[in-house]
Amino acid sequence: MTSPAPFLVxxxxxIGSGKSTLCSFLxxxxxxxxxxxxxxxxLQVTNAGVIEGMASLFGKDxxxxxxxxxxxxxxxxxxREVFSYPLKLGALNSLIHPExxxxxxxxxxxxxxxGKGIVILEAAILFESExxxxxxxxxxxxxxxxxxxxxxxARGRISVADIKKRMAMQWPQELLIKKSDYVLxxxxxxxxLKHAATELISVLKDAAEKHSAGNR
Numbered sequence: 001m002t003s004p005a006p007f008l009v010x011x012x013x014x015i016g017s018g019k020s021t022l023c024s025f026l027x028x029x030x031x032x033x034x035x036x037x038x039x040x041x042x043l044q045v046t047n048a049g050v051i052e053g054m055a056s057l058f059g060k061d062x063x064x065x066x067x068x069x070x071x072x073x074x075x076x077x078x079x080r081e082v083f084s085y086p087l088k089l090g091a092l093n094s095l096i097h098p099e100x101x102x103x104x105x106x107x108x109x110x111x112x113x114x115g116k117g118i119v120i121l122e123a124a125i126l127f128e129s130e131x132x133x134x135x136x137x138x139x140x141x142x143x144x145x146x147x148x149x150x151x152x153x154a155r156g157r158i159s160v161a162d163i164k165k166r167m168a169m170q171w172p173q174e175l176l177i178k179k180s181d182y183v184l185x186x187x188x189x190x191x192x193l194k195h196a197a198t199e200l201i202s203v204l205k206d207a208a209e210k211h212s213a214g215n216r
Contacts, residue, residue: 006111011126012140013176016143025193026200034104054092062077083169101129104121104134144187
């Protein structure tokens with residue numbers, strides 16, 4: 001007997017909102033979590049078509065090889081160029097998003113074969129990539145801008161100026177909230193977020209049950 005299709009939940013939010021931390025809690029609770037941003041980065045050094053497209057878009061010297069011969073992408077240069085030239089960002093997204101979606105659909109089929117009821121798609125640009133239409137339920141993780149900026153800068157990877165530039169290029173938080181089914185405010189610490197994740201799990205299970213009943 002074929003297992004029913006999993007309940008698909010999109011989790012999104014701006015930089016520093018805490019969506020990745022939330023999804024780690026959801027994974028520990030038994031949800032299958034697909035990290036779109038991580039998969040996109042992997043494809044940039046493993047998928048032949050993506051690699052060719054990246055070289056065409058940014059130049060062949062965007063790649064080098066490490067001591068073991070594996071491809072290394074100059075991610076800082078990619079980030080610098082796409083956030084300075086919006087047309088390049090659009091071209092990059094057009095190259096990556098179809099491949100990520102294909103990987104996600106394979107992930108969903110695998111979860112279904114194992115009888116998993118809830119699959120989470122964690123994606124920073126869920127709406128921009130038009131993957132929201134694949135979802136049964138959408139959660140936005142929100143936080144005040146000053147808190148998001150503090151969290152993102154604490155990682156030490158990019159400057160405050162670059163963080164603000166990235167924030168400006170993402171959809172406004174207010175718009176994400178309007179388009180989502182559930183808003184999880186994350187202005188506190190990890191303990192508060194863990195408690196909120198527990199509440200969210202109950203909401204998702206109820207929503208999944210109603211969705212399943214409606215499809216019978």
